[in-house]
Amino acid sequence: MEVVILASYDEVSRAAAREVARVLSTKPNAVLGLATGSTPLGLYRELVRMHRDEGLDFSQVTTFNLDEYVGLPPNHPQSYHVFMHEHLFQHVNVAAQNIFIPSGAPANISAYCAWYERQIQERGGIDLQILGIGADGHVAFNEPGSSLASRTRIKTLARQTIEDNARFFERREDVPAYAITMGVGTILEARELLLCANGRNKARAVALAIEGPVTAMVTASALQMHRQAKVLLDQEAAGELKMREHFDWIEECRAGALGAQLGTEQ
Ligand code: GLP
Numbered sequence: 001m002e003v004v005i006l007a008s009y010d011e012v013s014r015a016a017a018r019e020v021a022r023v024l025s026t027k028p029n030a031v032l033g034l035a036t037g038s039t040p041l042g043l044y045r046e047l048v049r050m051h052r053d054e055g056l057d058f059s060q061v062t063t064f065n066l067d068e069y070v071g072l073p074p075n076h077p078q079s080y081h082v083f084m085h086e087h088l089f090q091h092v093n094v095a096a097q098n099i100f101i102p103s104g105a106p107a108n109i110s111a112y113c114a115w116y117e118r119q120i121q122e123r124g125g126i127d128l129q130i131l132g133i134g135a136d137g138h139v140a141f142n143e144p145g146s147s148l149a150s151r152t153r154i155k156t157l158a159r160q161t162i163e164d165n166a167r168f169f170e171r172r173e174d175v176p177a178y179a180i181t182m183g184v185g186t187i188l189e190a191r192e193l194l195l196c197a198n199g200r201n202k203a204r205a206v207a208l209a210i211e212g213p214v215t216a217m218v219t220a221s222a223l224q225m226h227r228q229a230k231v232l233l234d235q236e237a238a239g240e241l242k243m244r245e246h247f248d249w250i251e252e253c254r255a256g257a258l259g260a261q262l263g264t265e266q
Contacts, residue, residue: 013042
C-alpha cells in the first residue's frame with residue numbers, strides 16, 4: 001500500500017484527479033469505480049475543470065458507483081444518482097449508457113445485485129476504484145462485520161453512519177437504514193484502488209485501516225490485501241498514524257534515483 005500525506009484537502013483532490021487522468025491517458029476506455037460523500041467532491045471538481053480546460057475525455061469511459069440508499073427514488077435530492085449527476089456527470093462527457101449506479105428500488109434485490117456484478121464483469125472489470133472511508137472504517141457501505149469476501153448486496157447501515165449522513169437530510173428519520181453496496185470482495189477485484197480521506201474525524205479509522213490488523217470490523221483494512229492500493233491523506237486524516245515518519249520517508253525516496261521504479265506495489 002502506498003500512503004501519501006499531503007498538505008491539504010485541495011492537494012488530495014488534485015492528486016486523486018491526476019491518478020484518474022493517468023489511467024485515462026493509457027486506457028481511454030477505462031472502467032472507473034466512483035464514490036459519493038463529501039470526500040470526492042474536490043476530486044470531481046478537479047475532473048470537471050480538467051475536462052473543461054485540458055480536454056480530459058470521458059467519452060469512452062464506463063463508470064460504476066459503489067452504492068445507493070434503498071428506498072430513495074433516483075430523483076430524490078439525497079440519492080447518489082442525483083449527487084453524481086450534479087457533481088460530475090452533467091459537467092463531463094460520460095455517455096449515459098456507460099453510467100452504472102445501483103438502483104435504490106429494484107423489484108428483486110438479490111437478482112438485481114447479481115446483475116450489477118455481471119455488468120462489472122462484462123465491461124472488463126474496474127480499472128481504478130475511488131474510495132472514501134466512513135468514520136467507522138467502512139468502504140462503500142460495508143459496515144463493520146461485513147465479510148471481506150462480500151459481493152454487491154443489501155446492507156443495514158450502522159447507527160454511526162446514519163448519524164454521520166443525517167447532515168445531508170432534513171431529519172434524522174429521513175436517512176434510509178439500508179443500502180445496496182458493492183461488497184469488499186467486489187472492490188478488491190478492481191485493478192487499482194485509490195482511497196482518499198481528509199479531516200480529523202477520519203484519523204482514527206484511517207490509522208486502523210492502514211496500521212491495524214486486517215479485520216471485517218474495519219472493512220477499509222482489506223486494502224492491505226490489495227496489490228495496487230494508494231491512500232491519499234491530508235494532515236488531519238493522517239493525525240493518528242504511528243508510522244507517519246516512515247510513510248513520509250518512502251515518499252521522499254520516490255523523488256530519488258529509483259523513485260520512478262517504486263510502484264504502489266510495496
Ligand atoms: C458513505 C458512503 C461512503 C463514503 C462515506 C464517507 O457512507 N457510502 O462511500 O466513503 O460515506 O463519506 P464522507 O466522504 O462524506 O465523509
